[in-house]
Amino acid sequence: MTTREAIRPVLPILIAASFMLTIAFGIRQSLGLFLPQITSDIAVTITQFTAAIAIQNLVWGFCQPIAGIAADKWGFRPVMLVGAISYLVGMLTMASANGAWMILFGAGICVGIGMACASFAMTLAVTSRLVPVSVRSTALGIVSAAGSIGAMVTAPYGQFLLNGFDWRIAALGFAVLALLIIPAAWIAGRVDKEAPLELSADNADRLSATGAMQMAFKNPSFVVMAMAYLVCGMQLVFLTTHLPSYLQICGMDPMLGASAIGIIGGFNILGSLFFGWAGQRWNKQALLGLIYCSRSLVLAVYFITPPSATSTIVFAAVMGFLWLGVSPLVAGSVIEMFGLRWQAMIQGFAFFNHQFGSFLGAFGGGWLFDKFGSYDVALVIGISMGLTAGFVQIIFALIRPPTRPATA
Template sequence: MSQATQAGTNASVRRGPNVPLIIISGCIIGILSFGPRATLGLFLTPMSSEFGWGRDVFAFALALQNLIWGAAQPFAGMMADKFGTGRTLVLGAIIYAIGLYLMSLSDTPLLLQVSAGVLIGLGVAFTSFSLVLAAFARSVQPKYHGIAFGMGTAASSFGQFLFAPLGLGLIENFGWSSALVYMAALIAIVPLFAYILRGRSAAPAAGSSANPQDNLTLSQTLGLAFKTRDYILLVFGFFVCGFHVAFITVHMPTFIVDQGFDVSVGAWALALIGLFNIVGSMSSGILGARFPKQYLLSFIYLARAIAITLYITLPISEMSTLIFAATMGILWLSTVPPTSGLVAVMFGPRYMATLFGIVFFSHQIGSFLGVYLGGVLYEQSGNYDAIWWLGIALGIFAAIVHWPIREQSATAGRLVAKPA
């Protein structure tokens, strides 16, 4: 390998004894940032009951949160790529904590939409696991990307497992308002670990990298991305992931209560999803390094469709609910390691935070529709049947969409102009 090529490689991949510390810090941030927002569905019943809101009011606020999160994610990625991951995470933690605190004061739909919707949405975007994964991509050797991405995603899942019973306990012992204040205080810890993830991918010297995509500017990379069929298919497919996870996260606890079970069953269902998602995310990261990532994604989405079909067509009990939660947990964020891995393969690590942010925006459009349609269709029909069947159809659609994706560089077979 030439000295120029070696320099270009080292510019974008950090090696050394600080890598384990980066991974540990990133995992802690994933736990703290993903945990509170994954438990907000537990607040639907107490807040709606206290203020006399329909489920569509709370659902719209959280649907707005998912949409804002998705819309802001590419900009959070651009900020991380330009100014560093650490600064971006600190800004996000501040906004996130303020949003949770104001949500604790929300006694009108408008204040709920501003706090739970806009502010928490922005806060989650600027502290999300996609930024952590981008930091891992530039810090870990490419052959270990799948494992690192799996660990980062699994940490976020552990946050859901940890915060689901914690959130329920805080609500039952201190009330929903104080529970949100305590969660805001936990988010304030994020900046302590954000410093470890400081830095950004350095631009290689012109023409120094062996990978053509590393020599492109951001605008050139974006232009290439939107001309790449495989990337576009990935964008469409990830929409379905958001639809599934957001609907279940927000509406599952209340759906379970509608079946005549105690609210604690819903909390433990969310916790089981988080627990088994650790297994699913790690397994997905390992399998994605051994098998074609696109086929792995097709299998995951098809398995989701089958799991949902069995759950809603067979008699629903506490046991079937917990089995369904465990199954969906394995399939939950197991989509993230292969999806982020495909982005890294197509375009390299330099602008990964931005490019995965765009893919994630599609995910959050799906999240918005999953949450909001869940509330609207329930208010219209008195049940969640239509939204469950729509989720099944979308799972089959995603399985079909991912199958033809090619796991290769976006510059393969292309003549890409170098920046002047």
């Protein structure tokens, strides 16, 4: 059977999972657009809004391993449906918010649970079970690229509603999109019957959740990858949360922030496809380090000088190319080291580190801005940590390539 023949019967599941990721990631990526209007309309400060985004990332990271364990026990469909409903509740709560606590509950807790149960980890785990190993890394890159389409479309859509109406109507518009996650999750849940897991004897598949967890934390390659992943989250969420505000402070057109996020989403597609393809051929963890170093240098170059429309568009395009390429590389590394059964759970532990970094990027960026009146200190910290993490990741990957530990 050829690769095409193997994929054709499960193509509807892959499309539904990709669509689920597109909507979930697109909305989440665009929430920073609401910051200026919400903070000027109701009793919510910049620090409180960014705290809600920070809590969202912590909830997402904390719930991700739990969602992986639940998917192994009850199946992917119920877990993804819980995530879809939580996402919808979050956007409806945000649309009716009249203070910081409702923003925290809606955009923070509910969206965080939704992302844990119905976005990257679940989508990539579904994809990994459905495609042959010979094209798995490339397939993970293609599906990751689907998440970028959402950001490319959702950010301009949200800014259009913000400009034409107000932030409550825009939040309701996002709730309509969140509603579409429910049927997508239902269809993607067919993976439970179409691709039952075949346990392997040479990885963590036959271990309990606790045994697989212990195996992961004793693997140096996994530990280094998980620690470097913190910087990834810090840099990316800092940008999605604070770039629109930064451009507004600099006197730029508010639509430029939405356009930049949309451009990031568009070039995410190219980056995800490229790094998915590259991960099939070269050391995945060395590629991760290369991404972290490159991002940090691009951030430094952009923020040294006052922004213009042209520099912002170029910056967004380059950052977009380097943005989501980490997803197929991290997922592929976890599968290579530990197998398929506990992929979502083990990847979730690494992702918790990523989300702690996201917490620092969202809340820390807002706190440092309130304290110093600019983003300069936050940028110096983020760029320095990114370069350090990238170099350590590359060096460790080259001197000690990841290996699959014995299950005995």
